Amino acid sequence: MYKSLIRPILFKFDPEEVHYFTFSMLKNFPFLTKLFLPKPIVDKRLEREVFGLKFKNPVGLAAGFDKNAVLFEELSNLGFGFVEIGTLTPKGQPGNEKTRLFRLKEDSAIINRMGFNNEGVDAAVERLKKNKNVLIGGNIGKNKVTPNEEAVNDYKICFEKLFPYVDYFVVNVSSPNTPNLRELQDKEPLTQLLGTLQQMNTEKANPKPILLKIAPDLSDDQLLDIIDIVKETKIAGVIATNTTLSREGLNSKNKSEMGGLSGKPLTKRSTEVIRFLSEKSNRAFPIIGVGGIHTAKDAIEKLDAGASLIQLYTGFIYEGPELINEINQELLKRASRLPR
Numbered sequence: 001m002y003k004s005l006i007r008p009i010l011f012k013f014d015p016e017e018v019h020y021f022t023f024s025m026l027k028n029f030p031f032l033t034k035l036f037l038p039k040p041i042v043d044k045r046l047e048r049e050v051f052g053l054k055f056k057n058p059v060g061l062a063a064g065f066d067k068n069a070v071l072f073e074e075l076s077n078l079g080f081g082f083v084e085i086g087t088l089t090p091k092g093q094p095g096n097e098k099t100r101l102f103r104l105k106e107d108s109a110i111i112n113r114m115g116f117n118n119e120g121v122d123a124a125v126e127r128l129k130k131n132k133n134v135l136i137g138g139n140i141g142k143n144k145v146t147p148n149e150e151a152v153n154d155y156k157i158c159f160e161k162l163f164p165y166v167d168y169f170v171v172n173v174s175s176p177n178t179p180n181l182r183e184l185q186d187k188e189p190l191t192q193l194l195g196t197l198q199q200m201n202t203e204k205a206n207p208k209p210i211l212l213k214i215a216p217d218l219s220d221d222q223l224l225d226i227i228d229i230v231k232e233t234k235i236a237g238v239i240a241t242n243t244t245l246s247r248e249g250l251n252s253k254n255k256s257e258m259g260g261l262s263g264k265p266l267t268k269r270s271t272e273v274i275r276f277l278s279e280k281s282n283r284a285f286p287i288i289g290v291g292g293i294h295t296a297k298d299a300i301e302k303l304d305a306g307a308s309l310i311q312l313y314t315g316f317i318y319e320g321p322e323l324i325n326e327i328n329q330e331l332l333k334r335a336s337r338l339p340r
Contacts, residue, residue, distance in 0.1 A: 002321065037320075038322060041079065046332065051209040059312065061311060062290050063084040065313055066083060068123060076134040086124075092123065093115075095117025095118075112177070116178055121158045121161045131165065137169070141154070171194060171213065187228075209237065214239070216244045216270055216273055216291060237288065239287070243259075262313060278307075289302035293312055
């Protein structure tokens with residue numbers, strides 16, 4: 001019903017306005033999901049234990065959708081096994097100038113240059129205090145006005161304030177929409193940043209998993225550096241991947257817009273990065289696979305490549321909540337074929 005009835009209507013309007021309209025509908029009229037969407041699949045065979053956390057199923061929502069922790073409960077009720085909020089910064093900021101979100105319908109893709117628009121970490125914390133049972137990831141970044149040499153302090157602030165209210169952390173240094181942010185992916189500053197956060201983490205009574213979200217545009221040598229950094233800093237794992245700056249093979253009129261590209265054009269590259277990290281590290285750490293998952297087959301390919309969990313974003317927008325069930329149904333089929 002989503003693809004045949006709801007999506008054609010939503011796609012007639014500005015994508016950012018539709019995003020907030022959808023939020024309002026899910027928040028204020030939750031009964032609509034029960035009327036128009038299939039009941040989420042719940043099955044013990046879908047549960048996964050990764051970096052010490054138990055996930056009710058391996059299909060999560062990627063960061064960027066619920067930036068301000070407004071809708072995590074409603075999104076969980078759609079069937080997601082976990083919800084990642086953010087990217088959050090110490091202070092609220094408006095992000096980049098509008099228009100900053102573009103559909104590429106012919107390519108089943110999106111280009112965004114949102115720029116970490118969010119209400120700030122304190123606003124998210126107030127909402128997360130009401131969380132009862134949704135497994136939450138906290139994606140953290142730096143404010144646009146913070147110079148890179150002071151960026152560690154921004155991440156430390158977000159880490160400290162969010163710590164009691166999230167189940168795992170994601171360090172985002174891979175968004176292409178904050179000036180110079182990707183420079184923090186270089187080996188020296190990244191090791192310092194992750195080492196600082198991990199030191200804070202180990203001083204807690206109950207340390208929480210810290211993950212690094214990386215860009216798909218890294219070279220093999222840079223990916224080998226990532227493996228070394230994960231081992232050196234002893235963080236819990238990696239999320240592969242964020243959006244890409246590549247525009248190869250696009251057909252849509254919006255293909256030249258600045259920003260990060262997500263969706264089907266990223267499917268192959270994100271899977272390649274997952275496989276590279278998994279094989280070259282000898283599966284030394286868990287990977288959450290994200291990027292271009294529009295079908296159950298896409299999800300299975302990422303899991304087979306070495307991902308322990310997966311996340312949806314653009315595929316969720318194009319395919320609808322039914323995609324969550326489709327992936328979980330395929331995983332249950334696989335489970336039923338395994339020897340007992």
